[in-house]
Amino acid sequence: MLLKSLFRRGIGLAFGLGLVVGLASAAAAADKVDEIRIDYAYYNPVSLVLKDKKLLEDEFKKDGIAVRWVLSLGSNKALEFLNAKSLDFGSTAGAAALLARVNGNPVKAIYVFSKPEWTALVTRGDSPIHQVSELAGKRIAVTRGTDPHIFLVRALQAYGLSEKDVKLVLLQHQDGRASLLKGDVDAWAGLDPLMAQAELEDGAKLFYRNADNNTYGVLNSREDFLADHPDLVARVLATYEKARLWAIAHPAELKAIMVDQAKISEAVAARQLERTDLSNPVIGTRQKEVIQAAGLALQQAGVVPAEIDVPAVAGALIDGQFTSKIVVK
Numbered sequence: 001m002l003l004k005s006l007f008r009r010g011i012g013l014a015f016g017l018g019l020v021v022g023l024a025s026a027a028a029a030a031d032k033v034d035e036i037r038i039d040y041a042y043y044n045p046v047s048l049v050l051k052d053k054k055l056l057e058d059e060f061k062k063d064g065i066a067v068r069w070v071l072s073l074g075s076n077k078a079l080e081f082l083n084a085k086s087l088d089f090g091s092t093a094g095a096a097a098l099l100a101r102v103n104g105n106p107v108k109a110i111y112v113f114s115k116p117e118w119t120a121l122v123t124r125g126d127s128p129i130h131q132v133s134e135l136a137g138k139r140i141a142v143t144r145g146t147d148p149h150i151f152l153v154r155a156l157q158a159y160g161l162s163e164k165d166v167k168l169v170l171l172q173h174q175d176g177r178a179s180l181l182k183g184d185v186d187a188w189a190g191l192d193p194l195m196a197q198a199e200l201e202d203g204a205k206l207f208y209r210n211a212d213n214n215t216y217g218v219l220n221s222r223e224d225f226l227a228d229h230p231d232l233v234a235r236v237l238a239t240y241e242k243a244r245l246w247a248i249a250h251p252a253e254l255k256a257i258m259v260d261q262a263k264i265s266e267a268v269a270a271r272q273l274e275r276t277d278l279s280n281p282v283i284g285t286r287q288k289e290v291i292q293a294a295g296l297a298l299q300q301a302g303v304v305p306a307e308i309d310v311p312a313v314a315g316a317l318i319d320g321q322f323t324s325k326i327v328v329k
Contacts, residue, residue: 033065033232037088039072039081042193042262044091044217045254045276046113050243052257059239074173074191076145078220082107088225089236093118093147094215094287094317095294100145101317102295102308106223108319111237112287113244114217115277117209119148121155122190124180125203129187132159132208138186139167141176147215148173148189150294154213157301180204193264196271215294216287226319237322241281248278280328284320291317 036056040047050056056067070087072078078090079100090107092100097109123129129138132155142149156162171179173191177198180188190198190206198204219240226233247254251273258269292314298304 033229035066035068036060036232036236037068037070037086038236039070039078039087039090040261041072041078041091042258042264043116043118043191044113045258045273046240046244046247046278047091048257048261049247049254050240052261053243053246055239055243056236059235074143074146076143077172079105079107079145082220082222085222088221090220092218092220093150094218094291095150095298096146096215097218097220098291098295098310098314098317099150099298099304101313102304102310107220107317108223108226109218109220109283109287109291109317110226110233110319110322111219111240112216112281112283112323113219113240113278115280116192116217117211117214117275118192118195118217118272119151119214120190120195120206120210121152121187121208122180122195122198122204122206123187124183125205127186127205127207130207132156132161135187136161136165137167139169139184141169141171141179141185141188143173143176143189143191144168144170146173146191148191150215150298151210151213152189153301153303154294154297155208155210157297162301163303192272192275193258193262193268196268196275197264200267200271201265213294215291216283218283218287234322241326244278244281282320282323282326282328283318284324288314288318 040051051069070081072091075092075096078092079096081087082090083105091113094109097107100107142152153163169185173194176188177194179185181202199206221233255266255269255273259266292311295304295310295314299310304310
């Protein structure tokens with residue numbers, strides 16, 4: 001089975017990720033690290049499997065390396081944790097990681113955990129708002145530095161508007177949903193599974209969708225960590241790949257894990273999964289193109305400074321060495 005062949009210890013791991021790591025260097029790296037700090041996020045179903053199944057704990061138990069799980073409530077939080085070195089691996093949207101790198105956060109995107117349509121513009125079911133052009137002068141809840149924020153900026157731009165034409169209310173995703181439902185804001189740049197909850201349980205409507213403007217879900221690490229511990233990173237990603245393959249092979253169990261971990265209903269989990277593609281973990285040219293396009297759109301909208309070389313930053317963000325030889329079937 002592919003699952004077994006990808007995750008056999010030692011040589012199997014090396015071939016699965018295309019890395020040749022000597023046992024001596026692996027032991028040296030293990031001596032330097034006594035804990036792996038990694039996030040889980042409700043917008044990253046693979047991370048929930050990884051945590052629930054204790055796959056990393058099993059992988060590193062023999063090395064005496066502990067695993068610390070940190071909840072990321074949004075890309076912005078994961079990126080803050082990475083920059084502060086309180087995380088070694090963090091789940092974000094690709095475009096959010098690009099913005100962080102523009103702002104000096106030395107992150108690299110090393111793995112794709114999903115290709116989602118996890119954001120849209122949302123309003124209440126009884127709202128008179130039906131299109132983006134009607135947002136002029138309206139209050140919009142958004143989490144700055146996340147894919148929903150970037151999605152909002154691009155949506156406004158497509159309709160001849162900018163952030164200056166609306167009133168942004170900066171809230172974390174869960175607070176944005178609550179603010180919309182209370183009527184404190186007119187619209188919300190939503191994020192699944194909270195968006196699916198609002199849609200299915202509160203009668204909210206997704207009045208603007210564009211799947212192509214949702215960037216990939218990527219796992220990031222810091223430049224220094226990647227340089228110092230490439231063998232350990234390879235083992236983490238091999239284990240992540242094991243979780244991704246398990247998730248694809250066990251959709252009912254995946255949904256049950258999401259229900260338990262995120263405290264959502266089965267219907268909400270199902271809706272989130274309808275909008276989540278887990279089929280390709282390899283990061284490379286296609287992801288760079290999508291993330292770069294988002295960065296250029298943000299630059300045109302004035303969010304990214306004109307002097308920034310967006311293609312260069314996107315190129316520096318994407319690090320495909322760890323997934324370049326994964327065979328996707």
